[in-house]
Structure formats: structure tokens, C-alpha cells
């Protein structure tokens with residue numbers, strides 16, 4: 001097995017090379033030449049803990065890592081940084097199974113992968129005898145930034161630069177990033193939205209002249225975005241883990257199909273579920289939940305991807321995205337791994353902002369169902385779920401939960417469903433409490449957090465306490481055109 005590029009058939013890399021590079025020079029994403037099959041039966045999954053499951057899943061994708069290397073990475077990642085030994089516990093509420101992916105250091109699901117990516121990457125550096133300092137270049141819609149900073153902060157041989165949309169993240173998200181103290185970190189607010197940040201980061205990656213200049217200076221880029229296969233692969237594990245736990249709890253029998261419902265932005269999380277299916281996990285339907293930026297909903301309905309529309313700032317900012325990068329991997333798989341075709345469509349996206357898939361491609365994707373929920377629907381869901389069960393979900397999870405309700409209403413499909421719960425409500429306490437009761441409108445952010453702790457009957461996470469009084473160390477704000485210069489300056493080039 002090897003990794004190729006979605007835009008160039010001739011690319012052949014080992015897993016560790018792909019992790020190290022992050023993004024292909026041609027602008028494409030790395031894809032495995034074949035999907036490994038789960039090496040244990042669905043019955044056996046029931047008794048595996050998170051680390052064992054992660055190993056079972058990841059070893060198939062990361063073939064050139066030795067057992068010792070991979071287990072070492074896993075042990076360093078899924079340790080007491082998580083506030084529960086289960087790592088990804090499941091909460092049942094109103095018949096749905098919420099897979100809580102926010103028990104890591106920065107209380108968003110990005111921790112599931114970004115706790116391990118730095119270890120996979122430094123291992124890749126050693127394996128490939130690279131003598132260059134790795135510069136992690138990252139665009140964030142709010143949560144990747146902090147999770148990557150927490151993962152790479154003070155890791156020797158790396159530096160990390162994070163670009164976030166300066167008016168497009170929550171107060172807590174911003175504070176988490178701009179208070180990151182490590183010397184090897186740089187955090188910059190961009191005068192633009194997430195798509196601007198991500199497109200410019202991709203352009204910088206693709207700049208061959210810059211690459212040469214960096215190589216001479218002793219640097220090489222890598223990515224902490226879900227464009228990096230080293231971020232996608234660890235995400236496959238929690239769907240497999242959830243399945244095992246549902247078997248263990250007697251909720252399903254080994255072999256039964258489940259559905260997954262995922263609040264989606266860059267299409268990384270839901271694609272990881274699709275990868276799990278390719279490995280043999282019985283998943284029937286992938287419910288792809290969007291907020292008002294419902295480009296994916298329209299795509300799965302019509303087969304036309306059209307980003308030419310208003311970019312809406314919502315209460316689920318980590319999903320405010322119109323260019324879902326990881327969809328490119330599904331597009332590539334759907335056209336029979338035709339890199340030329342994928343490249344043609346992606347060119348259409350960057351020049352005209354639109355592309356169409358063929359009927360056959362659409363058919364390949366028919367397990368995906370698009371749904372979406374606007375704020376009123378999400379707020380109603382947060383409120384009713386809280387009032388009926390006492391369980392409080394964050395605004396992104398609410399998009400998924402409200403979308404799931406719509407799906408069930410439309411299809412009457414009663415298949416056991418796992419809803420990816422992607423962030424702690426404490427990260428978005430203003431919006432969450434606004435949904436529960438109007439009286440909170442004029443509260444200060446940190447008062448809201450204390451209030452939420454009482455309402456939800458959950459302790460304030462350490463990630464929040466950390467930033468209460470932490471000094472702001474990153475003040476830089478720039479225009480999109482200035483991003484490259486800041487990157488150069490960071491490296492002293």
C-alpha cells in the first residue's frame with residue numbers, strides 16, 4: 001500500500017512521507033492506494049479499549065510505522081491529557097448515541113487527532129532522516145488552531161503558525177489561541193473568513209519557489225489540517241471504538257448496521273467514518289449535517305458543488321466553511337481514483353467556484369445524506385434536550401442533533417445512530433445558554449461559563465480555567481495578502 005495524490009497518479013509515498021509532507025506539491029490530498037481491512041472481528045471490538053482500537057485501525061493505514069513506534073505514539077497521545085480513561089465516552093439521550101469527542105486538552109474533537117499527530121510527525125522525521133525543521137502551517141475555523149498549538153507547542157524540531165478568521169471565532173476559541181505561550185508558536189488573525197485562510201495556506205503550500213527557499217534555509221512545511229492523512233487516520237478509530245462499545249452495551253449485535261450523523265465543515269470527520277466503512281465497519285447512512293453554510297446539503301441533493309453564495313457567520317463557527325477540502329478525497333474515490341478528473345473538477349472550483357459530478361459519481365456517494373439546521377432549530381434542540389433529559393450539547397453538536405431529527409422525520413429510519421459530539425458546550429457557553437434562557441444575554445463570558453457549570457451540572461473544564469487570567473501573547477492581525485510575508489518572517493527568510 002502507498003499514498004498517492006488526488007491530483008497526480010504518479011505520486012507514490014509511504015505513510016510516513018505523506019504525514020511529513022501534509023499536502024501534495026500539486027495541491028492534491030494524499031489517499032491510500034487501498035483500504036486496509038479491520039484485523040479483528042466485530043465481536044472482538046467490544047472488548048478493546050480506546051488505545052487498542054486505535055492501534056488496530058491505524059496500523060493498517062500507517063504501514064511503514066513499526067508496532068513499537070505506533071504504540072509509542074498512541075500511548076503518548078491518549079493519556080491523562082484526556083479527562084476520562086474511556087477517551088471517547090458515549091452518552092445516550094432521547095434514543096440517540098452521542099459520541100463525546102471533546103474530553104481532550106482543548107475540549108474539541110480536534111484533540112482526538114492532534115494529540116497524536118505531533119508524535120506521528122516527529123516519528124516520520126526520524127524515519128525519513130529529515131534534517132529540516134518542520135513548519136506546521138495551519139488555517140483554523142476555531143478549534144484546529146488551539147488543538148494544534150497544544151499538540152505542537154514546545155515540540156523540538158517544529159514550529160507552528162496558525163491563521164484564524166479574526167471575526168469568525170468564539171471568544172473562548174480566540175483566547176485559547178492567543179494565550180499560547182510556547183516560543184515555537186505564532187498565531188495570527190486574518191481579515192477574512194476561514195475559506196480565505198485555508199485557500200491562502202494551500203497556495204503557500206503550493207508555492208514551489210518558496211519551497212526551495214525554505215529547503216535552503218533548513219525548513220519544510222507540513223499541515224495540521226485534516227488535509228494531512230496523519231490527522232484523518234486517527235479519526236477513523238473513534239467510529240470503530242463506538243461500534244465496539246455499542247456491541248458491548250448490547251445496543252447492537254456484531255454485524256448490525258449503524259448510521260452516523262456528523263456536524264460537518266471541512267468534511268474530515270465524516271470522511272473518517274467513511275474510511276471506517278471501507279475497513280469493514282457496517283455503517284449504512286452518513287448523515288452530513290451543515291449549518292446555514294449548507295453547500296454540502298445542496299451538493300448531496302443535486303450533484304453540483306457551488307460555493308458562490310453568501311458566507312454566513314453562525315453560532316457554530318467551526319463549521320462556517322464553503323470549501324470543504326476533504327470532499328476532494330471522496331470525489332477522487334467516486335470517480336474510480338481518476339486523478340485527472342479530480343484535478344479538472346478542483347480547477348473548476350478554484351476558477352469558477354463550482355463543479356458537477358457525474359451520475360456514476362453521485363451514485364457512489366449515495367450512502368451520504370445531506371441535512372442542515374439553522375440557528376432556531378439548533379436552539380430549540382439544545383433547549384428541549386436539556387429540559388427533557390438534563391443533557392447539554394454544544395452548538396455544533398446541536399446542528400447534528402437537529403439535522404438527525406429532520407432525517408428521522410423524513411425517512412422513519414430507526415437504525416441505531418451515533419451522533420458525533422464535537423465540542424464541549426463550555427467552548428460556546430454564550431450561544432448554548434442563549435438557547436436555554438434569554439436571561440443570560442447580558443452576562444460576561446466567564447460568568448456564563450460558571451452559570452453553565454451549574455445548569456449542566458458539569459465541572460468547568462481545565463481548558464477554560466487555564467485561559468481565565470492567561471496573558472495574551474499573540475496580537476498580530478493581517479490581510480490575506482500579507483500571510484506569506486509573515487510566514488517568511490517567522491523563519492527569518
Ligand SMILES: *Cc1c(COP(=O)(O)O)cnc(C)c1O
Nearest residue numbers: 143265266267268269318422423
Ligand atoms: C472542526 C469542527 C467541526 C467540523 O469538522 P470537519 O472535520 O471540519 O468536518 C465540527 N464541530 C466542531 C466543534 C469542530 O471543531
